[in-house]
Amino acid sequence: MSSIRFALALLLISFLLTLSACRGTLTVAGYTSGGGGDDDDAVDPNDADGDGDPADTDCDDDDPNAFNGNEEVCGDGVDNDCDPDSICYEASLGGETAFIEPFVNNLSARDWYYSRGNGETPFMQSDSLLVGLHQEDGDRDLSLIFVIDAVDDDGGGSANIFVDGIEGAELLVVDDQGEGYVDDEEAYFSYQWAGCCVDGAVIGPLGPDLCLSIEVKNPNGLDDIGVADPSGTELLGSPAQTFRLCATE
Ligand SMILES: [Ca+2]
Ligand SMILES: [Ca+2]
Ligand SMILES: [Ca+2]
């Protein structure tokens, strides 16, 4: 009899150990970095939103969509990865919007602009003004780049362009001398380009929390404004409307 009891006791202990191990696995599955979770505590009393990131490191312990190690999601108004330096950039024109990524490389924006060969720049599109951002590797600041038209298409054009919201920035490139000026917050360009050619500019440095607008007056041979980023180009609409490009969460 006693050996049967002993065997039953062993079975019970084995069952309880298995159950405990399963509970431990469930506890650590949600979050592994910095939050502990290597024992079988099911609830961390210091993690109010239950996202696995404790209150003392979570940038918003009332929002489970914000925690360290998360992916940033553009346009939801939340700093998803708890890193204020990982910012989204949203372009808008009329009712159209697009999120863009900066071009990041080890050249200055000026050198990158001039390093392009004819037809190789990602900014060229016939009868369009394409706008994008450049960031030198390891730098927090950005530069605005825009290019008008494409090389060797039919016909040139002309336009007056105003860029507002560029406090402290300089004209790093004006494609042809005398076509652009900058004062405190605004840059002004008066462009005329031939069918062979493009026009454009680089303005910087701009802080990562930039918000700027571009207005085009008297466009001739310029039908669209769009954006360029490492994934491609997208036209947003007519240059009769104000184009905006702002940092957002
Ligand atoms: Ca939390
Ligand atoms: Ca949170
Ligand atoms: Ca976000």
Ligand SMILES: [Ca+2]
């Ligand atoms: Ca972020």
